[in-house]
Structures are given as structure tokens and as C-alpha cells.
Amino acid sequence: MDSIDVPIYKQSGRIGIDDALGELRRKERGGVLIQDGNRYRLLFAGDLLRARRAGVLNVQDVSGGEPVMVTTEEHAISHGLDLHEPHRTRRQFENILDYYNHSYTLPMPSQPSTTGTTTITKVVTRSEDLGQMLRMTGGYECTGEPKHFFPRPYVRAGDNCPRRPECSRADGSTPKVISSS
Secondary structure (H helix, E strand, C coil): CEEEEEEEEECCCCCEHHHHHHHHHHHCCCEEEEEECCEEEEEEHHHHHHHHHCCCCEHHHCCCCEEEEEECHHHHHHHCCCCCCHHHHHHHHHHHHHHCCCCEEEECCCCCEEECCEEEEEEEECCHHHHHHHCCCCCEEECCECCCEECCCCCCCCCECCCCCCCECCCCCCCEEEECC
């Protein structure tokens, strides 16, 4: 289990993908939360990079993402969760995420905070590995073809592409992971 602050955008807004990627780099984060009423989804930097390559302009127009469960006061009571200090009830958060088959949850009542022009909120992950992916900055891409982006699976600049042999390079060299711009 891990707990990490990420930018949050409303589905009804219009935030450019390049602006969101820049914000992820500034905040040293690898994902943004999209709020659509009472539903939330997490988009990773790799999702944004893929969408930008496909011609999508705004974050809110990116399809897919990981569903994010909303953990309520009722959940807190029935599962013994501390919604304000999630690390105090680490095992209980892991259990509830396992029970509901989710990887991410938004503890409610969450109080998003604003820093500059960006609103951020806390997301709790099922594992520290998932939290590590959210701490990756700005996204990565492979030098091979077909073009693909990360952080899933977790990579670092300079790594050999973990999707090899599905991707390749025309010169026969090993595709590498590089930081995306």
C-alpha cells in the first residue's frame, strides 16, 4: 500500500495533454486523476503520450485509464480504515482493495488542495510498486517500433524495452526506453 498526491482534473474541463504532461514533470508524478461526477479514473503519463500521438488534444478526451474506487466513511467503519492517515491502516487498505478488486482508491472525504493552478488529491494504491509508478515523472517511450509508451510496466530511461521481441528496430539493435518530451 502507498499513498501519493496526484493532480486531479474534472471531466467537464479542458486541459491540454501537453499542459498535463508538463504538470506531471513539475510535480514529479506519473499520473492524473479524472473526476466525472462520483466516478474517477487514473490516467498514466504513458496513456497521455499515446493519446497525444493519436492526435488527442485534451486530457478529458483520453479514453480508458484505471478505475479508482471511492472509499467512504461507511467503508472506513466496516473495514477499520483511517481515511485521513491511510498509512496507519495499511493492511486494511490492501484488504479492501483486494476485496473490491481495485488497484487504487480515493479516500473520502478527500480534501483536494490547490498549488498554483493545479488541484491535487491523495490516492491510495494497493501496493508500493503501484505507488512507484505514480512517482515516475512525465512518461517514457521505446525507441523501437511499433511506438509504445510507459510507465506500465515500470521502467527507467536506458533500460532495454521489456516488450521486446514485440518491438524492434530497423537496424537490429535492442530497443531502449527513453524519456518522452
